[in-house]
Amino acid sequence: MRRRDFITLLGSTAATWPFAARAQQSVAAPRLAFIAAGVADTAFAEGVAAAFLDGLAVLGWKEGINLHIDWRWYGIDTALAGRQASELIELKPDLFLAGGNTSVEQVRRQTDTIPIVFALVSDPVGMGYVESLAHPGGNTTGFSSYDPEIYTKQLQMLTQITPPAETVAVLYNPVSAPYAGAMLRAIMDAAKSFGVTLRDAPCHDDAGIEAVMVALAQDGRGGLLALGDIFNQVHHETINVLALNYRIPTVVNSKQVTESGGLMSYTVDIPDLYRRSATYVDRILKGAKPGDLPVQRPIKLELAINLKTAKALDVTITQTLLVAADEVIE
Numbered sequence: 001m002r003r004r005d006f007i008t009l010l011g012s013t014a015a016t017w018p019f020a021a022r023a024q025q026s027v028a029a030p031r032l033a034f035i036a037a038g039v040a041d042t043a044f045a046e047g048v049a050a051a052f053l054d055g056l057a058v059l060g061w062k063e064g065i066n067l068h069i070d071w072r073w074y075g076i077d078t079a080l081a082g083r084q085a086s087e088l089i090e091l092k093p094d095l096f097l098a099g100g101n102t103s104v105e106q107v108r109r110q111t112d113t114i115p116i117v118f119a120l121v122s123d124p125v126g127m128g129y130v131e132s133l134a135h136p137g138g139n140t141t142g143f144s145s146y147d148p149e150i151y152t153k154q155l156q157m158l159t160q161i162t163p164p165a166e167t168v169a170v171l172y173n174p175v176s177a178p179y180a181g182a183m184l185r186a187i188m189d190a191a192k193s194f195g196v197t198l199r200d201a202p203c204h205d206d207a208g209i210e211a212v213m214v215a216l217a218q219d220g221r222g223g224l225l226a227l228g229d230i231f232n233q234v235h236h237e238t239i240n241v242l243a244l245n246y247r248i249p250t251v252v253n254s255k256q257v258t259e260s261g262g263l264m265s266y267t268v269d270i271p272d273l274y275r276r277s278a279t280y281v282d283r284i285l286k287g288a289k290p291g292d293l294p295v296q297r298p299i300k301l302e303l304a305i306n307l308k309t310a311k312a313l314d315v316t317i318t319q320t321l322l323v324a325a326d327e328v329i330e
Helices: 003-028 043-058 078-090 101-108 148-159 180-194 206-219 230-234 236-245 255-259 270-285 307-313 319-324
Strands: 031-036 068-073 095-099 116-121 140-144 167-172 197-202 222-226 250-252 264-268 301-306 327-329
Touching: 031 043, 031 078, 031 101, 043 255, 043 270, 068 078, 078 101, 095 101, 095 270, 101 116, 116 270, 140 270, 148 180, 148 222, 148 250, 148 264, 167 180, 167 206, 167 230, 180 197, 197 206, 206 222, 206 236, 222 236, 230 236, 236 250, 236 255, 236 307, 255 264, 255 301, 255 327, 264 270, 301 307, 301 319, 307 327
Parallel strands: 031 068, 031 095, 095 116, 116 140, 167 197, 167 222, 222 250, 250 264, 301 327
Antiparallel strands: 264 301
């Protein structure tokens, strides 16, 4: 072969190398199916996604470079979650990141082989997702969110304001919070020691939320505890507005909801759960089995208090709570 022809061939081949490398990389990149409760393009979803991607980046995983991610958000629509789980399984992912109890249930109904890492899940043992926290077994593990002890503290907070709440309604949607029963039992036990009357308040829409508020206002000395439930997150504006209208002190289910007008929150750092879940994604992609990775409990809790809302409700926050607060909104 003449030298000039060889150089031309070499140049032509070299020009195709980057494209070939990218094609091989694309084929080789593992596929992650992400399915979570929440509404896309909201501050909540964007915060969760950013934290998860940050956690992956620290471990060397970059979306679109060495990891393919298929994103799905289903709001609070259980049927949609089921359809999305089916769609994602058809894509043959290497593993799932499931955010919320509904996500885990819908994926587990359709596969018992694809690894599942969960985040923002309550009572994983009681719900049957894992055999135990220390030894999950099966194809599922992850990071639990709300423990009964957290709700006990939230209930106590409503007794540490002036005037203290005497009747407390526990707000949740039974469809999006199937774990509510276990949490209610723990809160009821605590209510006795605090001298509080507890009211079970399942709801499905804004009208139901308002009915709960009206009943509390009629009782007098009422308070509202919003369970860690995506329904309450999606309807937080309604909860905050009605709480002000009916003058009901409320413990809401995230710091962000407190910042937007809720009175108080004592909750897990939700983005942090997703950030931490990236560590299990990394370990499973490198060969670990989900059943061998213990379920981890929340390690970062935040107490936020909105003094502007307290003033509007004409309630006083005790110094004990103010000193313990991670964030006080003036």
